Amino acid sequence: MVMDITFEKVGYTYQKGSPFESRALYDIDFDIKQGSYTALVGHTGSGKSTILRHLNALNKPTEGKVIIGDREIISTTNNKNLKGIRKKVGIVFQFPEAQLFEETIAKDIAFGPKNFGATEEEGIEIAKRMLPLVGLDETYMERSPFDLSGGQMRRVAIAGVLAMEPEVLVLDEPTAGLDPKGRTEMMEMFYSLYKEQGITIVLVTHQMEDVANYANHMIILENGTVVKEGAPREIFKDEAWLESKQLDVPATVSFASRLEERIGLQLGEIPLTTEELADKLVAELNRKTAAGLNPFEGGDAK
Numbered sequence: 549m550v551m552d553i554t555f556e557k558v559g560y561t562y563q564k565g566s567p568f569e570s571r572a573l574y575d576i577d578f579d580i581k582q583g584s585y586t587a588l589v590g591h592t593g594s595g596k597s598t599i600l601r602h603l604n605a606l607n608k609p610t611e612g613k614v615i616i617g618d619r620e621i622i623s624t625t626n627n628k629n630l631k632g633i634r635k636k637v638g639i640v641f642q643f644p645e646a647q648l649f650e651e652t653i654a655k656d657i658a659f660g661p662k663n664f665g666a667t668e669e670e671g672i673e674i675a676k677r678m679l680p681l682v683g684l685d686e687t688y689m690e691r692s693p694f695d696l697s698g699g700q701m702r703r704v705a706i707a708g709v710l711a712m713e714p715e716v717l718v719l720d721e722p723t724a725g726l727d728p729k730g731r732t733e734m735m736e737m738f739y740s741l742y743k744e745q746g747i748t749i750v751l752v753t754h755q756m757e758d759v760a761n762y763a764n765h766m767i768i769l770e771n772g773t774v775v776k777e778g779a780p781r782e783i784f785k786d787e788a789w790l791e792s793k794q795l796d797v798p799a800t801v802s803f804a805s806r807l808e809e810r811i812g813l814q815l816g817e818i819p820l821t822t823e824e825l826a827d828k829l830v831a832e833l834n835r836k837t838a839a840g841l842n843p844f845e846g847g848d849a850k
């Protein structure tokens with residue numbers, strides 16, 4: 549079964565029907581394809597967390613429908629029988645390390661599978677398999693999660709979500725509060741889960757650099773609506789639009805366009821990563837030099 553997630557005209561109102569009702573989502577349409585790496589971006593209050601809770605039916609749309617694999621969720625869908633969805637779509641909420649509670653790391657990781665009927669031995673096997681996926685080894689099994697650094701605790705919590713063997717992994721600002729090295733390591737870890745395990749990733753983030761480096765699909769929200777959806781390379785082309793929405797432009801993109809502006813370098817498709825930028829820059833400088841042109845002068849001047 550294909551595990552795409554589709555939103556069709558989804559609206560959501562908190563505390564609907566009460567005097568405190570507040571509308572969070574309007575008419576949302578989008579598609580998250582199996583095997584994609586989607587970034588969900590928008591300013592605070594734009595509706596990212598509300599959408600995220602629809603991705604595994606923790607919230608049901610008050611209007612429209614959410615299709616998760618072969619299941620359709622509408623406002624009246626019964627809460628029973630949603631367990632299968634929760635298993636297939638794993639959500640790592642913000643600061644997931646706060647949810648650790650068992651006395652050993654192995655027990656914490658095996659908690660979910662045991663709830664779903666795994667035996668003690670199966671739980672141990674699962675924990676052993678999950679640790680390397682999050683960059684830890686077997687020596688952690690019997691240790692207390694509370695003796696670890698914040699970043700390591702977060703890895704254990706993520707291993708607990710992975711232990712359910714989700715097909716889709718939803719990450720709500722997973723690098724918040726980590727130092728720069730920890731952030732990069734964690735982002736690389738998710739990227740290898742996507743590349744090597746084939747897990748679909750949905751990343752909620754404020755970091756455009758992470759979108760440029762890792763995502764291949766992007767959804768931008770504003771005041772509860774989708775204002776743009778598509779490939780990051782296409783969306784980042786329009787710097788003026790991003791600036792008008794007070795969204796950051798990734799450093800590689802703005803550096804490439806400054807080079808084009810100042811010395812007329814033609815870098816073609818916008819570069820998303822520093823490697824891509826370096827490759828394009830070297831190729832263009834070589835081209836101009838080989839043609840006997842001054843690489844530091846505008847256009848194709850000699």
Ligand SMILES: Nc1ncnc2c1ncn2[C@@H]1O[C@H](COP(=O)(O)OP(=O)(O)OP(=O)(O)O)[C@@H](O)[C@H]1O
Nearest residue numbers: 562570571572590591592593594595596597598599
């Ligand atoms: N439990 C709630 N009850 C009522 N309104 C809520 C509730 N949770 C969120 N909202 C409202 O819904 C809208 C969307 O909030 P949401 O948390 O989805 O935004 P967000 O993009 O995730 O923001 P952030 O980046 O700050 O996490 C906001 O106007 C918010 O005030």
